[in-house]
Amino acid sequence: MPALPAAEASLQARAVANVAEAFRRLTRHDPRGAIEEADGLTTIATSIPYPLFNAAFLERPVTDAEALAARVRRFYARAGVPGLLLAEDAAAAERAAPLVHAAELAPGEPIPGMLLAPIPDPPRAPDGLDIRVVDDPDTLRVYNDTLAAVFGMPRAWLAVLDDPATLRLHDFAFYLGLLDGVPVGTSMRFTGHRIAGIYNVATLPTYRRRGIGAALTWRAAIDGRDEGCLASALQASAEGFPVYARMGYCHVTDYQTWVIAPTGASAEATPAPGGQP
Numbered sequence: 001m002p003a004l005p006a007a008e009a010s011l012q013a014r015a016v017a018n019v020a021e022a023f024r025r026l027t028r029h030d031p032r033g034a035i036e037e038a039d040g041l042t043t044i045a046t047s048i049p050y051p052l053f054n055a056a057f058l059e060r061p062v063t064d065a066e067a068l069a070a071r072v073r074r075f076y077a078r079a080g081v082p083g084l085l086l087a088e089d090a091a092a093a094e095r096a097a098p099l100v101h102a103a104e105l106a107p108g109e110p111i112p113g114m115l116l117a118p119i120p121d122p123p124r125a126p127d128g129l130d131i132r133v134v135d136d137p138d139t140l141r142v143y144n145d146t147l148a149a150v151f152g153m154p155r156a157w158l159a160v161l162d163d164p165a166t167l168r169l170h171d172f173a174f175y176l177g178l179l180d181g182v183p184v185g186t187s188m189r190f191t192g193h194r195i196a197g198i199y200n201v202a203t204l205p206t207y208r209r210r211g212i213g214a215a216l217t218w219r220a221a222i223d224g225r226d227e228g229c230l231a232s233a234l235q236a237s238a239e240g241f242p243v244y245a246r247m248g249y250c251h252v253t254d255y256q257t258w259v260i261a262p263t264g265a266s267a268e269a270t271p272a273p274g275g276q277p
Helices: 006-029 065-079 090-103 137-151 155-162 164-168 212-226 241-247
Strands: 034-038 041-045 055-058 083-087 111-116 129-133 172-179 182-192 195-203 231-235 250-260
Touching: 006 034, 006 041, 006 055, 006 111, 006 182, 006 195, 006 231, 006 250, 034 065, 041 065, 041 083, 055 090, 065 083, 065 090, 065 250, 083 090, 090 250, 111 241, 129 212, 137 155, 137 164, 137 172, 137 182, 137 195, 164 172, 172 212, 182 212, 195 212, 212 231, 212 241
Parallel strands: 055 083, 195 231
Antiparallel strands: 034 041, 041 055, 083 250, 111 231, 111 250, 129 172, 172 182, 182 195
16 A cells, blocks of 8 residues: 555554554453563464454564564464464565564455544434443443354353453443344444544344444544544454445555464454454
8 A cells, every 4th residue: 555644654553553552451351361572572362262352463573583483383372262463564564574484374364454533523323223331241241242143253252351340441442232222233442542443343234234333433433532532443344344434434554464373273364353334
């Protein structure tokens, strides 16, 4: 992609930092979570065996690719979960190339990174849609039920997020959409680096194409704006991309991805955290 203007590049750098910090915060919340940071490489593992929940980021050039590859393999073998190496742009992908080669990582699908700046006033939400901030344990379980159903995950994978302490995670907000009282969709916001990072936008298949995913995204973004965010950022699935583009989000980068399989196992790339509007 062409180079971004300076102002937009600055916001995108904040958005990348938002992604990394969101992963770190959620992982620290997980009793089985692990984070290792050394030699410019951050590896993250949660108890959820889904690559996108177990991200790795490389922040500086590789000096010893074989040693770094061995470290990556050991980390995810110990954790027993697949990981996903993320490179936020072409320069980061070039930086990661020696590690990718040495570790023989399988390429995953690129994930479009999108940015909305400034955050405008939203359109009217669909009739009958009630978007609630999740603030009690029962609603949190319904949120996780809905998220697991949309992503096609075993419900047990999200059990760690049923902990009421999830509701006290600083700078996070969870949203549940109900259409005529029926839970139909979710979104999540992490506010960091003055960016409203939007994650877990998910709508049950039978309720798609009604503006529900967009409305859940708008609510999270506007609440971020009210907290002083300069922009909203997200990583889009193929299904979500046109929805976000119509909302005004600009395609500013493509995150390159590589799957890190734990020893003796295989893994597949996963949908983007923008989910399924």
